[in-house]
Amino acid sequence: MSDVLSCPGCGFIWDDVAVRDVPGRLERATSAFVDVLATAGELAPIRPELDRWSIVEYAAHLRDVHLTLRERVILATILDDAVGTPIFRDERVNAGFYASDTANTVAHELQVTSQLLLRAVATLSPEQLAREFTYSPASPMRVTVLWAAAQGVHESEHHLADARDNLARLAP
Numbered sequence: 141m142s143d144v145l146s147c148p149g150c151g152f153i154w155d156d157v158a159v160r161d162v163p164g165r166l167e168r169a170t171s172a173f174v175d176v177l178a179t180a181g182e183l184a185p186i187r188p189e190l191d192r193w194s195i196v197e198y199a200a201h202l203r204d205v206h207l208t209l210r211e212r213v214i215l216a217t218i219l220d221d222a223v224g225t226p227i228f229r230d231e232r233v234n235a236g237f238y239a240s241d242t243a244n245t246v247a248h249e250l251q252v253t254s255q256l257l258l259r260a261v262a263t264l265s266p267e268q269l270a271r272e273f274t275y276s277p278a279s280p281m282r283v284t285v286l287w288a289a290a291q292g293v294h295e296s297e298h299h300l301a302d303a304r305d306n307l308a309r310l311a312p
């Protein structure tokens with residue numbers, strides 16, 4: 141298990157999340173993120189600072205987090221001692237993979253990917269949720285499948301706060 145108890149950025153506590161909480165929290169965070177994208181309008185693709193992602197980039201990152209976590213969950217339920225695929229969060233942005241993403245497309249995709257993740261989590265048995273795996277080569281901590289599901293909630297809520305923070309910086 142990870143020895144990280146709470147996120148230093150947003151205070152999220154992984155152990156506080158029960159599997160039954162995951163669908164509702166994922167849906168609420170996604171719906172709120174879609175609202176931020178709509179509210180931001182022309183501000184959505186703008187970086188408030190050079191080294192800070194735009195709202196579109198945060199949304200695209202979260203979309204890829206949903207997909208990556210879903211694959212990790214599936215891998216860990218099938219393989220013993222699975223190692224999750226690293227997301228390379230900055231590398232994929234810097235390599236231009238988000239360059240053609242727009243507020244409209246990522247808003248749609250976030251709703252799809254959050255549903256893909258929450259439906260995968262909803263199928264898991266208590267035994268599957270308790271299985272351990274290595275999160276990724278870049279973050280080689282031992283976690284459970286349930287922890288990964290909670291991480292889906294965390295990433296969604298944490299980056300929703302980033303997106304709202306961008307909005308406050310761009311349209312004070």
Ligand SMILES: [Zn+2]
Binds near residue numbers: 147150152
């Ligand atoms: Zn956080």
